Amino acid sequence: MTAIPVPFSGTPRVNLMPRSEIARRERDKLVSLWAWIVLGAIVVALLIIAGAFALKFVADQRLVAEQAKTNTLLSEIAALSDVSQALSTQSELTDYRTEAMATDLAWSPVIAKVAGILPPDATLTGFDVAVGGTPQGDDPTVEPGLVGTISIDSATPLDIVAIIRSLRGVDGVLFADGQSVTSSQISEGRYAYQLDVQFDQTVYSNQYAPEEGGE
Helix, strand or coil, X not given: CCCCCCCCCCCCCCCCCCHHHHHHHHHHHHHHHHHHHHHHHHHHHHHHHHHHHHHHHHHHHHHHHHHHHHHHHHHHHXXXXXXXXXXXXXXXXXXXXXXXXXXXECHHHHHHHHHCCCCCCXXXXXXXXXXXXXXXXXXXXXXXXXXEEEEEEECCCCCHHHHHHHHHXXXXXXXXXXXXXXXXXXXXXXXXXXXXXXXEHHHECCCXXXXXXXX
């Protein structure tokens, strides 16, 4: 009769642990696993919260720095307000002076122009003139700048027509004509002449005119 081989070898083992204990251990493992998962989630949440607080802290510090910089700039601007007001006042006064002195005359060239056409024995003794208006355009040779009469004194009779003709040819003269010829009251034997004359606005000094390109 053939012997039936034994399907296993070695020392036989028998698990005598009750099924309830096995189930309990499995539950403990599961509970422990979930506990670790919850703890890990709490740690991650705490890290996220800490990161958010750190970012907020950095942002607050930057905001404080920017506000401090803004306050500094505002203080500097406030300190410059007096300077700005002074510059504004200076600009207003400059504009006022420019307007008020727009008809300021350059007397020396006017006198030189008239005296330059007189004969050697004639003397320019006076002016009775009125200043023209404020310059309105770019061409100062169009509008009158000085209107009135000039007085000439001479020891001998003058060719007043020739003098008027010469005066009309002077740069800046818009009009010239004779008005009267009388015996001079300065001394006996002298002659006095009065001429009507009109100069254009080139007789203005332009000393206080705004600079080219300025406001």
